[in-house]
Amino acid sequence: MLAMRFDKDAPPPMFEPEAEALAAEELPALQTRRLRAMIGRLLAAGGLQAGRLREAGVTSGADVGLDDLARLPTTSKQDLWDGYPFGLLAVPRDQVVAVHGSSGTGGRPTLVAYTKGDIALWSRMCARALAAAGGGPGTIVHNAYGYGLFTGGLGIHQGAIELGATVVPVSGGMTARQVTLIADLRPEILTCTPSYAIRLGEALAEAGLTKGSGLALKAGVFGAEPWTQEMRVRINELLGITALDIYGLSEVIGPGVASECIVAADGLHVNEDHFLVETLDPLTGQPVPEGTPGELTFSTVTKEALPLLRYRSGDIAALRSDPCPCGRTLVRMSKVMGRIDDMLVIRGVNRRMARARAPMTSSVPRSKTASARPSASGWRSPSCRQARCRVPRSARRCGCGAGLPASRRSPAWPADGTRVIMPFLADATVCP
Numbered sequence: 001m002l003a004m005r006f007d008k009d010a011p012p013p014m015f016e017p018e019a020e021a022l023a024a025e026e027l028p029a030l031q032t033r034r035l036r037a038m039i040g041r042l043l044a045a046g047g048l049q050a051g052r053l054r055e056a057g058v059t060s061g062a063d064v065g066l067d068d069l070a071r072l073p074t075t076s077k078q079d080l081w082d083g084y085p086f087g088l089l090a091v092p093r094d095q096v097v098a099v100h101g102s103s104g105t106g107g108r109p110t111l112v113a114y115t116k117g118d119i120a121l122w123s124r125m126c127a128r129a130l131a132a133a134g135g136g137p138g139t140i141v142h143n144a145y146g147y148g149l150f151t152g153g154l155g156i157h158q159g160a161i162e163l164g165a166t167v168v169p170v171s172g173g174m175t176a177r178q179v180t181l182i183a184d185l186r187p188e189i190l191t192c193t194p195s196y197a198i199r200l201g202e203a204l205a206e207a208g209l210t211k212g213s214g215l216a217l218k219a220g221v222f223g224a225e226p227w228t229q230e231m232r233v234r235i236n237e238l239l240g241i242t243a244l245d246i247y248g249l250s251e252v253i254g255p256g257v258a259s260e261c262i263v264a265a266d267g268l269h270v271n272e273d274h275f276l277v278e279t280l281d282p283l284t285g286q287p288v289p290e291g292t293p294g295e296l297t298f299s300t301v302t303k304e305a306l307p308l309l310r311y312r313s314g315d316i317a318a319l320r321s322d323p324c325p326c327g328r329t330l331v332r333m334s335k336v337m338g339r340i341d342d343m344l345v346i347r348g349v350n351r352r353m354a355r356a357r358a359p360m361t362s363s364v365p366r367s368k369t370a371s372a373r374p375s376a377s378g379w380r381s382p383s384c385r386q387a388r389c390r391v392p393r394s395a396r397r398c399g400c401g402a403g404l405p406a407s408r409r410s411p412a413w414p415a416d417g418t419r420v421i422m423p424f425l426a427d428a429t430v431c432p
């Protein structure tokens with residue numbers, strides 16, 4: 001039996017190395033093929049997205065290439081709500097084998113639909129994440145994500161089975177039972193929310209289970225809520241593991257859109273062979289340079305039931321494409337730094353934006369807004385505090401600093417792990 005594959009000198013095997021380590025020059029061709037096929041499916045399905053594509057002058061998948069992505073129409077959560085529950089389906093309703101979703105406002109969830117093919121894809125994406133955490137056939141995965149409409153529990157569950165691991169579907173809560181199961185089954189990977197990992201770690205410590213005395217855990221795959229570098233350190237200390245971040249949202253597929261590798265534990269590899277990723281300026285909708293935080297926007301080019309073109313997630317993160325020691329060639333995203341709702345702080349007042357594309361009011365001049373930008377030495381908060389501000393007068397959003405924005409100088413990725421603190425804009429202020 002293969003147990004965990006932890007050897008820093010020999011990276012654990014990838015689940016789909018032919019895709020995860022695809023030569024960088026081959027990826028665009030694959031993405032282009034899939035994007036064109038997706039657009040063909042959307043046009044054939046009719047409805048909202050087909051209408052928007054035709055308005056944009058797109059009448060065939062052959063009309064577009066990757067370079068055209070930025071001019072294609074976007075989709076949003078509002079579109080899902082408007083089409084609730086099945087208005088955006090691109091397949092006949094009887095091909096839908098499952099629905100999942102997230103809690104929404106006013107008690108109405110955001111629902112997404114899956115075909116058998118979508119479930120298979122999702123399983124593979126979660127298998128990739130577990131393999132990136134060092135898991136393999138036979139690895140015991142203690143899955144304490146909630147099972148249900150929420151995608152966390154079943155997503156990881158299906159991924160573990162796809163990988164050939166041994167999943168313990170304990171779901172959330174009933175901590176005393178979880179402690180017993182961990183003591184008895186000696187899992188090597190823990191999957192749950194990061195806040196629950198801390199709670200569970202404290203309960204295990206109270207029960208006398210620590211690294212070297214009863215715990216076999218080696219890695220954790222944590223997501224579904226924002227978490228900080230301090231939480232990562234705390235989890236690692238409590239459980240004696242390497243805590244890894246996983247990212248996903250039900251509108252795209254669920255967990256498994258991106259995940260960290262145990263080799264570097266420094267940024268989440270986006271499965272961009274299936275989910276084309278862009279980072280957009282939340283105000284203008286235009287792509288931002290690599291390394292600059294922007295709104296994560298995904299095109300689900302291989303999904304069947306609910307393919308979404310340029311879905312604006314509302315999550316803020318930055319992308320980087322430098323090589324990773326694990327050998328994956330997939331682009332990495334930073335931890336999610338915040339939501340677009342939090343992004344704009346104007347004259348000390350947080351003006352919440354319901355949608356990124358909502359027009360700014362005339363009383364809020366864009367030149368007076370501050371945004372998050374990386375510095376040459378790492379991320380800094382978007383606080384435009386006089387002494388630290390490096391954004392030049394020519395920059396659209398800030399006028400007090402000296403020197404070029406780091407984003408124009410190929411900013412260094414933060415060197416100290418994942419250091420983004422949520423909520424990162426709480427104290428942002430405007431340049432004087």
Ligand SMILES: [Zn+2]
Binds near residue numbers: 264
């Ligand atoms: Zn990696």
